[in-house]
Amino acid sequence: MNFIAVDDERLALENLISKLKKAQPQGEIRGFLHPQKALAEIGNGFCPDIAFLDIEMYGMSGIELALCFKEVLPKINLVFVTGFPEYMPEAFALHASGYITKPVSVQRIQEELDNLRFPVPQSKAHVQVQTFGHFDIFVDGKPLLFERKRTKELLACLVDRRGAGLTMQELAAILYEDRLYDSSLQTQLRVHISDLLKTLTEAGAKDMIVRKRNYIAVDTEQFDCDYYRFLAGDVPTINKFSGEYMVSYSWAELTTGRLCQRKM
Known part of the structure; x- marks a missing residue:
């Protein structure tokens, strides 16, 4: 609350x-x-x-x-x-x-x-995702730490997709750009996915990931996110957006442009 x-x-x-x-x-x-x-x-x-x-x-x-x-x-x-x-x-x-x-x-x-007049919904995953400025994730108000930067970027990419699933090859193309999708890269990507699932499980937030064969996505119902509130028309969140979105990741620039246009 x-x-x-x-x-x-x-x-x-x-x-x-x-x-x-x-x-x-x-x-x-x-x-x-x-x-x-x-x-x-x-x-x-x-x-x-x-x-x-x-x-x-x-x-x-x-x-x-x-x-x-x-x-x-x-x-x-x-x-x-x-x-x-x-x-x-x-x-x-x-x-x-x-x-x-x-x-x-x-x-x-x-x-x-x-006995509140307007009961406050309790998030099952008690997770808050911040995308404005730098990307961060908080569990019970505490920042979630990742051992690998690429693991955190992987989660950021999934959040950006808003529940739309990605195949392993699509994910690799975003995270590793022009690298050849060979067995070495596939192994590296599996390591980061495994690391992500392990980190979220230990934090009690494993339900925010949907994982199937050659498919991964986030369940947008399992966490609160400023990006999603912006798109839903939440006025305080729209006012909070200052033109910066996941500033550490070059692939996020397209979404940044769309958010700026929408705010205007």
Whole structure:
């Protein structure tokens, strides 16, 4: 889960973030003392599943901030965290998911997370793939490390294909360009495929690969990917794209051009 927490009192914000980390150790939490900075973070492409908002804040109330969030992310879960119970009718008029009166406790946070208005889908493979800029893959929020650079490039190539399968010869032509597809190259390619499967299996993400005889692809339903969200029309992701896509790989330049044209 992705969280955004906003409270203009530093100690209150630090306490809220601390309790959120205890309730959801694997979650990504971004905290802000200023509502406008929280709005800017959304504009830069961060997509929180849940917003924990104080109500009485300097410059912009939590109610006003929630309205701005909902314009960009209609399915965001709003949980108001305040010392003033009288705002509850106004908060729930916004179809808030929850309302916590201070002091915050881990138990109250967990109760709200267990009863969200818009349940957050849990990815079976808990995998996030980043293609904007450099290609990287994260499992439970931690970067997945590859012993061989070519193995990582192989996975990048499959992600770029968006679930379309490649034969071994097609894959070799992309990764090794003009090299002769002889027995030596075939052996080398099999080593990298074996290494990829081993790495993903050890990370608990083996389901993202579809492997058949002389055929390999990714199962796009098994991971989250910024490239795929861009193509699906996700506005924050489109705004996040700055013209760079898998910059380490020359074969990715064609996709980069298509993404730039589509954003324009």
